[in-house]
Structure formats: structure tokens, C-alpha cells
Amino acid sequence: MIDSTTPQRDGPTPIPPATVPFPSEVRAERRRLIESIRALRRLLDKRRSFELADQRRLNREARDRNRAEAARGKALQRIHERQARQAASLTRQLNGLDGKRDSQEKRALAVLRRESIERTLNSTYLTSSDVNGVGKGLIRDLAAQGIRTAADFKRVSWGKAPNGKGGDVLYIHRTKGGKVHVNGIGEHRGRPLLEWRQSALARAEARAPRELPPDERHRIAEIIEAERKRLHQELEETPRTAEAACVEVAQVHTEALDRLAATHREAADRAAERRAEFDTTAEQLLDLQAQLSTHIDEYGGAGRRIRRAQARALRPVPEMPPLPSIPSPRTPADTVAPVSLTKRTDRTDALPAPGVRAGLGWLVPIVFLGLTSILGVGEPDATAPAWFRVGTRLVALAITAELLRLWVPRRRWRTAGPMPSGIGPLTTGAFFALVAASMLADTDPNDGAGWAASVVSLVLLVLGTTLRMRKRTED
Structure with a gap:
């Protein structure tokens, strides 16, 4: 017998109430997932600024490396220039040693003769028998003034009397400086006194040696x-x-x-760790989005209030690949090109060896042709046609620009080098061509000079062109 109060179980077995979450629990879980996704998105939003900062870091490192290369190039340039200057100076000194020996021998002989003359004059005493009209009294007066020998005075002259009274008196100029007047020595006694001194000097010069002694020449030769x-x-x-x-x-x-490489490795390691954190955050975001999608599929909507939030949370994760030249830590090492810190340029040829620069003398034709492009080639008044004046200025301007294009880079330390072969004859030929054009454009031209300048210009232009073509063929 079946109790009528016992429920019949002829339908499906219901799910126990404890296994079905309440709507509030579903919404809470949904909000937790959405907030987690928002937090991860905020973290990922910082990746672009990080990549830009890392690119700036790489650019700074490249600039530092280029500066180091520039400092090395400048130092080498200075070393080569200093070596060239020293070698040229030493070579000039070596070439001038023979002339230096001759000059030293001449100076030594001059000193030897001067000392001999001074000794002879110092030993030539003034006596009353040597000078007419000068007695022993005047000899004593002269000695009292310091004049005893021919070396004690050098000349005589006329001047005002010491006391300012009377006429002019004769002064004797001492060798050691100053002048004196001795009473009783005037024109008639001063002239014989000066002649005695000159004759003593002539005898001393005649007795002075005219050649260096062998030992002195040998000493100078040893010094040289x-x-x-x-x-x-x-x-x-x-x-x-x-x-x-x-x-x-x-x-x-x-x-x-x-040092730059060590700093770069440390910064690159930190950037790789930071980039790995971003990649991990992106993976976590994808996992949370997958959990949110599964939660929505399992429990359906959780109300209109969070519908828009969960739609934003399920947006695709924006792909943020590393900027150019920056590898990702998740990228295989064999597929990543190495990052070079050297500044990329279009140059494929090697830099020339430093040490030789284009000379400053090229400024002369550059300045001359630059002025010609402004002032013309000296056309007489307005007799030359307009097309001639404009054409010559344009030609001078073109030549000036070409010379500047060739000369300026060859003055810089990075691209230092001599001017190309044939530029000198070409520039000189262009100069003579402008001069010839100026002569032939005159109303009363000097045909001989104009045509001569034209022939010289043509020869130089052909020579310069031949040298240029030969140099290009050899290169």
C-alpha cells in the first residue's frame, strides 16, 4: 500500500539547491572578472610609453657610440697632423744645417775679429807724438776724462757749450757712453785725434784674423x-x-x-624583463577573458547594469608589438636581427685615412671666382652684351659652387683628403677663359693677348680633363 502523501518521482531528478549559485553570487563573480580585466588593461596601456622610452634609450646609446667614434677620429686626425708638422719641421732643420754651420762660422769669426780689434785698440795708448798739436797736458786732461787708448772713444761732434755760454764746442763721445769736452781741443786738435783713432782701427782690422782657427772650425763641425x-x-x-x-x-x-656596451647590456636586460612582464600580463588578460566568456556561456546575462562593462572587457587585446629594432623576449633568438648602435648612413665606402687635408690656398680661387660671379670679369662699361655679362657670371658661380663642393668636405676630419687630381689645371684654365672672354669682349680688344689667353685656357682645360679621366680610370 502506497501512502498518498509520498511524492511521486516519475519526472527528472531536480538539481540540488546547493549546486546552483544565487544571482548575486553570479554578478559578484562577473564584476570580479571585469575589474581584474580592467586592471590588466591599465597595466598594458603603459606598454607603448615603455617602448617609446626604450627606443629613445637605444637612440641615446647610438649617439654615444657615434660620439665615441667621432672623438677617436678627431684624436687620430690630430695625431697625424702633428706627426706631419713635426716631420716637416725636422726635415727643414736637417736641410738647413749646412747653412747653419756657415752662419755659425761667420758669427764666430766676427766675434774673434771683434775681440782682436778690441784688444788691439785697448793696447794702443794715446801719446803726444801720435797726434799733432796734442801735448802732454792735453794727454793728462783726456786721461782724467777716461780717454787713454783708441778704444775709449769712437767719434767727435760739435755742440753747445756745457755752461750754455759761448759758441759750439767739440765733444768727444766715449765708447762706454756719454760725451766730454776737454778745454783746448777744438777743430784743429779734434780732427787729428779722430784721424789717429781711425788709423788705429784700420791697423787693428788689418791685423785681425780673417779665417777661423782649425780647432774652432772643428768645434763648430762637431756641434753641427x-x-x-x-x-x-x-x-x-x-x-x-x-x-x-x-x-x-x-x-x-x-x-x-x-663601458657603453656594459651599460647597454644592463639597460637591455631590464627592458627585456619589463617586456616579459607585459607579455605575461597580456597572457593573463587573455585567460581572464576566456574565464569571463565561459562564465557568460554557463550562467547567461547578469543584468543590464554590467552588460556594457562585460562587453568592454571582452574587447580584443590590442596587439602591441615591439617598436622597430627592439626584439621581444618571446621571439626566438635566431629570428631576431641584432641591434646595431652605429648610426646608419648611405655610405658604403670606407672613410679615408686622416692626416691630409685640402690646403687653405684654394680659398684664393674660390674668393676670386665668387667676386667674379658678382662683379663680372671686368666688362668695359656697358659695351658687352647682356647675355655675355649674365653668362660669365653664371659660369663663375658654377665653378665657385663646384670648388666649394670639393673643398669643404676635404677640410673636415671625417672626410679629409687632398683635392682631386686635375682640379688645379681646370680651375686655372677657367680663370684664363674668363680673362680671355673679358679681353675679346672689349670694343678695342688686344687680339694677341686675348687669343693667347684663350690658347692657354684650352691647354689647361684639356690637361685637367685628361688628369681627371685618368684618375677615374685608375680608381
Whole structure:
């Protein structure tokens, strides 16, 4: 017998109430997922600013490396220029040693003659028998004024009396400075006194040696030979000194690059860690979006209030690949091109060896042709046609621009080098061509000079063009 109060179980078995979450629990879980997704999106929004900052870091490192290369190039340029100047100076000194020996011998002979003349004059005493009209009393007066020998005075002259009274008196100029007047010595006694001194000087000069003694010549030759050896040693030492300086510059450059590389590795490691964190955050965001999608599929909507929030949360994750030249830590190492810190340029040729620059003398034709492009080639008044005046100015301007294009880079340390072969004859030929055009454009031209300048211009232009073509063929 079946109790009528017992429920019949002929339908499906209902789900126990404890396994079905309440709507409030569904909404709470939904909000938790949405808030987590929002937080991860805010973290991922910082990735672009990080990538831009990392790109700026790489640019700074590239600039630092380029500056290190520039400092190395400038240092090498200075070393080569200093070596060239020292070698040229030593070579000039070596070439001038023979002339230096001759000049030293002449100076030594002059000193020897001067000393001999001074000794002779100092030993030539003034006596009453040597000068007519000068007695022993005047001899004593002259000695009292310091005039005893021919070396004590050098000339006589007329001047006002010491007391300012009377006429002019004769003064005797002493060798050590100053002038004196001795009473009783006037024109008649001063002239014989000066003639006696001149004759003593002539005898002293005649007795003075006219050649250096052998020992003195040998001493000067030894000095010159020692100087020659020293200059040769310095000239041989110059390349070794320059090489040692280049080695030191290379060592400093290597140390600077090592420091830059160490700093770059540390910064790159930190950037890789930061980039890995962003990648992990993106993966977590995808996992949370998958959980949110599963939750929506399992429990359906949770109300209109969070419908828009969950739609925004389920938006696709924006792909933010690393900026150019920055590898991602998740990218295989064999597929990533190495990042170079060297500034990329369009140059494919190697920089020329420093040490030779285009000379400053090229400023002369550049300035002359620049003024010609403004003032013309000296057309007489307005007799030359307008097309001639305009054409010559344009030609001068074109030549000036071409010379500047060739000369300016060859003055810089990075691209230092001599002017190309054939530019000198071409520039000179252009100059003679302008001069010939100015002569032939005159109303009363000097045909001989104009045509001569034209022929010289043509020869120089052909020569310069031939040298240019030969140089290009050899290159």
C-alpha cells in the first residue's frame, strides 16, 4: 500500500539547491572578472610609453657610440697632423744645417775679429807724438776724462757749450757712453785725434784674423754633427711616437665602447624583463577573458547594469608589438636581427685615412671666382652684351659652387683628403677663359693677348680633363 502523501518521482531528478549559485553570487563573480580585466588593461596601456622610452634609450646609446667614434677620429686626425708638422719641421732643420754651420762660422769669426780689434785698440795708448798739436797736458786732461787708448772713444761732434755760454764746442763721445769736452781741443786738435783713432782701427782690422782657427772650425763641425744626429733620431722617433699615441687612443676608445656596451647590456636586460612582464600580463588578460566568456556561456546575462562593462572587457587585446629594432623576449633568438648602435648612413665606402687635408690656398680661387660671379670679369662699361655679362657670371658661380663642393668636405676630419687630381689645371684654365672672354669682349680688344689667353685656357682645360679621366680610370 502506497501512502498518498509520498511524492511521486516519475519526472527528472531536480538539481540540488546547493549546486546552483544565487544571482548575486553570479554578478559578484562577473564584476570580479571585469575589474581584474580592467586592471590588466591599465597595466598594458603603459606598454607603448615603455617602448617609446626604450627606443629613445637605444637612440641615446647610438649617439654615444657615434660620439665615441667621432672623438677617436678627431684624436687620430690630430695625431697625424702633428706627426706631419713635426716631420716637416725636422726635415727643414736637417736641410738647413749646412747653412747653419756657415752662419755659425761667420758669427764666430766676427766675434774673434771683434775681440782682436778690441784688444788691439785697448793696447794702443794715446801719446803726444801720435797726434799733432796734442801735448802732454792735453794727454793728462783726456786721461782724467777716461780717454787713454783708441778704444775709449769712437767719434767727435760739435755742440753747445756745457755752461750754455759761448759758441759750439767739440765733444768727444766715449765708447762706454756719454760725451766730454776737454778745454783746448777744438777743430784743429779734434780732427787729428779722430784721424789717429781711425788709423788705429784700420791697423787693428788689418791685423785681425780673417779665417777661423782649425780647432774652432772643428768645434763648430762637431756641434753641427751632434745636431744632425739628434734631428735624425727625432725624425726616426716621430712615427713610433705617433703609433704609440694611436695605440693609446685605440685603448681609450675600446674602454669607452666597453663601458657603453656594459651599460647597454644592463639597460637591455631590464627592458627585456619589463617586456616579459607585459607579455605575461597580456597572457593573463587573455585567460581572464576566456574565464569571463565561459562564465557568460554557463550562467547567461547578469543584468543590464554590467552588460556594457562585460562587453568592454571582452574587447580584443590590442596587439602591441615591439617598436622597430627592439626584439621581444618571446621571439626566438635566431629570428631576431641584432641591434646595431652605429648610426646608419648611405655610405658604403670606407672613410679615408686622416692626416691630409685640402690646403687653405684654394680659398684664393674660390674668393676670386665668387667676386667674379658678382662683379663680372671686368666688362668695359656697358659695351658687352647682356647675355655675355649674365653668362660669365653664371659660369663663375658654377665653378665657385663646384670648388666649394670639393673643398669643404676635404677640410673636415671625417672626410679629409687632398683635392682631386686635375682640379688645379681646370680651375686655372677657367680663370684664363674668363680673362680671355673679358679681353675679346672689349670694343678695342688686344687680339694677341686675348687669343693667347684663350690658347692657354684650352691647354689647361684639356690637361685637367685628361688628369681627371685618368684618375677615374685608375680608381
